[in-house]
Amino acid sequence: MSTMSAAVFCGDGRIEVRRQPLPTPAPNEVRVRLQGCGICASNLPVWAGQPWFEYPLAPGAPGHEGWGEIDAVGAEVDDWRIGERVALLSGNAYAEYDVAPAAALTRVPDGLADRPMPGEPMACAMNIFRRSDIHAGQRVAVVGVGFIGALLAVPLSAVASAVGNELRLRHEARQRGEPVVNDPHPVGPEDEPVETDQL
Numbered sequence: 001m002s003t004m005s006a007a008v009f010c011g012d013g014r015i016e017v018r019r020q021p022l023p024t025p026a027p028n029e030v031r032v033r034l035q036g037c038g039i040c041a042s043n044l045p046v047w048a049g050q051p052w053f054e055y056p057l058a059p060g061a062p063g064h065e066g067w068g069e070i071d072a073v074g075a076e077v078d079d080w081r082i083g084e085r086v087a088l089l090s091g092n093a094y095a096e097y098d099v100a101p102a103a104a105l106t107r108v109p110d111g112l113a114d115r116p117m118p119g120e121p122m123a124c125a126m127n128i129f130r131r132s133d134i135h136a137g138q139r140v141a142v143v144g145v146g147f148i149g150a151l152l153a154v155p156l157s158a159v160a161s162a163v164g165n166e167l168r169l170r171h172e173a174r175q176r177g178e179p180v181v182n183d184p185h186p187v188g189p190e191d192e193p194v195e196t197d198q199l
């Protein structure tokens with residue numbers, strides 16, 4: 001039987017690496033040879049050995065932010081190919097291999113081929129953008145800049161820079177007496193340019 005290494009959380013900060021049988025994908029599942037797995041803040045109390053968890057955990061648990069290359073597909077899976085690089089939402093990804101439903105995978109773009117790619121926290125960040133209905137020009141506050149907060153800050157600062165630059169260019173054009181075309185939000189000549197760090 002083929003085997004793999006997997007981390008086993010034993011409680012109270014103890015993690016052992018054990019040999020385990022290689023998981024077999026169910027008909028609707030894909031098996032991924034993992035290249036890495038993010039550490040979620042929700043994993044920290046598990047690692048700390050809090051008494052409301054049952055130890056030892058299943059091998060590879062609670063890793064759910066893995067990425068890697070598909071190495072086997074279930075009999076009913078026809079939209080994924082062996083060798084594709086993916087991020088997956090699974091439950092036992094502190095291991096060399098894990099399985100996930102075919103619907104719980106996303107392709108990693110070629111331009112990110114050599115980068116770590118924990119898809120689950122990025123999906124959380126995208127959910128926050130969608131549910132908060134954030135648009136360019138809004139003032140927003142990120143309360144609690146952990147990993148996901150930092151993920152939010154990157155596109156937010158890009159938005160802030162874009163908005164700040166646009167407002168500055170329009171202001172300078174007005175000061176030179178030039179007409180400002182396609183101005184969706186005309187402002188008076190008394191308006192000061194907006195610095196990026198004030199947005």
Ligand SMILES: [Zn+2]
Pocket residue numbers: 040041042064065120121
């Ligand atoms: Zn997570």
